[in-house]
Amino acid sequence: MSSDDQDQEQQHQQERDGAHVSTGSTGNGTPAEATAGGEPAIPELVIISGMSGAGRSTAAKCLEDLGWFVVDNLPPALIPTMVELGARSQGNVARIAVVVDVRGRRFFDNLRESLADLEAKHVTRRIVFLESSDDALVRRFESVRRPHPLQGDGRIVDGIAAERDLLRELRGDADLVIDTSSLNVHELRAKMDAQFAGDEEPELRATVMSFGFKYGLPVDADLVVDMRFLPNPHWVPELRPFTGLNEEVSNYVFNQPGAKEFIDRYTELLQLIAAGYRREGKRYVTIAVGCTGGKHRSVATSEKLAKRLAAAGVETVIVHRDMGRE
Numbered sequence: 341m342s343s344d345d346q347d348q349e350q351q352h353q354q355e356r357d358g359a360h361v362s363t364g365s366t367g368n369g370t371p372a373e374a375t376a377g378g379e380p381a382i383p384e385l386v387i388i389s390g391m392s393g394a395g396r397s398t399a400a401k402c403l404e405d406l407g408w409f410v411v412d413n414l415p416p417a418l419i420p421t422m423v424e425l426g427a428r429s430q431g432n433v434a435r436i437a438v439v440v441d442v443r444g445r446r447f448f449d450n451l452r453e454s455l456a457d458l459e460a461k462h463v464t465r466r467i468v469f470l471e472s473s474d475d476a477l478v479r480r481f482e483s484v485r486r487p488h489p490l491q492g493d494g495r496i497v498d499g500i501a502a503e504r505d506l507l508r509e510l511r512g513d514a515d516l517v518i519d520t521s522s523l524n525v526h527e528l529r530a531k532m533d534a535q536f537a538g539d540e541e542p543e544l545r546a547t548v549m550s551f552g553f554k555y556g557l558p559v560d561a562d563l564v565v566d567m568r569f570l571p572n573p574h575w576v577p578e579l580r581p582f583t584g585l586n587e588e589v590s591n592y593v594f595n596q597p598g599a600k601e602f603i604d605r606y607t608e609l610l611q612l613i614a615a616g617y618r619r620e621g622k623r624y625v626t627i628a629v630g631c632t633g634g635k636h637r638s639v640a641t642s643e644k645l646a647k648r649l650a651a652a653g654v655e656t657v658i659v660h661r662d663m664g665r666e
Contacts, residue, residue: 382463383409383426386437386536387419389510390470391503392489393480395520395528396439399470402532403437412439416451423463442489442503451510466623469507469514471559473521474500516624519560522661534657535624544614545655547626550584550642552634552662561628563613565606565645567637570596574636583663584639593640603641607648614654634662 386408388399397412404410411422419438426433440451458465472480474497481488481496488499490506511517516535520528535545551558553568573579573589582589594600610627617625629645631637639660649656 381427381431381434382461383423383429383433384435385419385423385458385463385465386435387465387467388437388439388470389441389467389507389514390518391472391477391500391507392442393477394470394472395518395523395525396441396470398525398528399468399518399532400437400439402529403435403536406533406536408435408437408536409433410437410439414438414440416440416454419451419454420457420461420463423458423461442506455513466515467510467513469511469517471511471517471519471521473519473559476521515622517560517626519558521559544618544622545624545657546646546649547624547657547659548642548646548649549626549628549659549661550634550638550663551628551630552638552665553630553632555634555662555665557630558626558628558661560626562625563627565627565629565641567629567631567641570599570637572632572636574633579636582636584636584641584643585663589636590640590643593637594644603644603648607645607652610645610649611652614652633666634660635664635666639663 386403388396388403390396400410400412409426414422419440422436422438426436455465477488477500478496488496488503490502491499518528518531523531549558549561553566557564570593573582573592576592579589579592584590584593594603614625617623627645629638629642631641642658642660646656646658
C-alpha cells in the first residue's frame with residue numbers, strides 16, 4: 341500500500357471512530373528536535389473544552405491556523421495514545437490540540453485518568469476552557485435553531501445546566517478560562533492569538549481588565565480588585581466626560597489618600613502570587629479591576645498596574661470591558 345493510500349485509510353478510520361482531525365504546519369516549518377538521549381520529543385498538548393456554543397470550534401481553528409495538529413471530539417481515553425503517536429512522528433507533530441466536550445460524554449469519565457497518565461509521562465499540557473453566560477448560550481442555540489446536546493426532551497437551559505455540572509471540575513483545573521459572552525469570532529481569535537502565537541511561551545501572561553460593578557463581575561477573573569474605596573471622579577463635573585485614560589483623571593485618582601500606597605503594596609502581593617502560579621504551572625492570570633461604572637478609577641488603576649507588571653517582566657494585555665458603555 342502506498343503512503344498516500346495509508347494516509348487515506350488512516351483518515352477513514354479516524355472518521356469511523358468519530359474523531360475529526362485537522363492539521364496545520366508545525367509552526368516554524370521544521371521538525372522538532374529529539375531529546376538529548378535520542379528519545380522522540382514529546383509534543384506539546386493543549387486540551388480545549390468548555391460550554392457548547394462558547395466557541396470551542398473557533399479556538400480550535402485558531403490553533404490550527406497557528407500550525408497545531410488539531411483533533412476534534414477525540415475520546416479522552418485516547419489522548420495519551422495521540423500524544424504517543426505524535427512523539428513517533430520524528431518531530432513533524434510538535435504541538436497537538438485536542439477538543440474534548442460533552443459530545444463524547446460516554447468517554448468523559450476517562451478524562452481524569454488520562455490527565456493523570458499525561459502527568460506521569462511528564463507531558464506539558466494546558467487546558468483552555470471556553471465559558472459563556474446562560475443568556476448568551478441560549479441566544480446562540482436559538483439563532484442556529486439547534487438543540488443543546490444535553491437537553492434531551494427538556495429546554496435549552498436544562499441542557500446548559502447539566503453541562504455546567506458535568507464540566508465544573510474541569511473548569512476548576514483549567515489553565516486559561518476565556519469568557520466569550522460578549523466576544524465576537526474575531527475577538528476570540530485575537531485572544532487565542534495573544535496566548536499562543538508567540539514562538540516562546542513566557543513564564544506568565546496577565547490580562548488586566550477594568551470593569552464596572554454595575555455591569556457584573558467578569559466570570560473569567562482570577563483576582564478581583566475593588567477601587568470603590570477611592571473618591572469617584574464622576575462627581576467632579578470637569579472630569580466626568582473623561583476616562584481613566586486621560587491624565588487629568590489619572591492624576592486625580594492617584595493623588596487621593598491611599599491610592600499610591602495601594603498600587604505599591606498590591607504590586608508586591610502580585611509578585612508573591614505570580615511566583616506561586618509559576619510553581620503550580622499556571623501560565624495565565626486575569627486581574628479584574630472594578631469601580632462603579634468601569635470608566636474612571638478602574639481604568640486608571642488598570643493602566644498603572646499593567647505598567648508595573650510589564651516592568652517586572654510579565655507579558656500583559658489590557659482590556660477595558662465597560663469603558664464607553666454608559
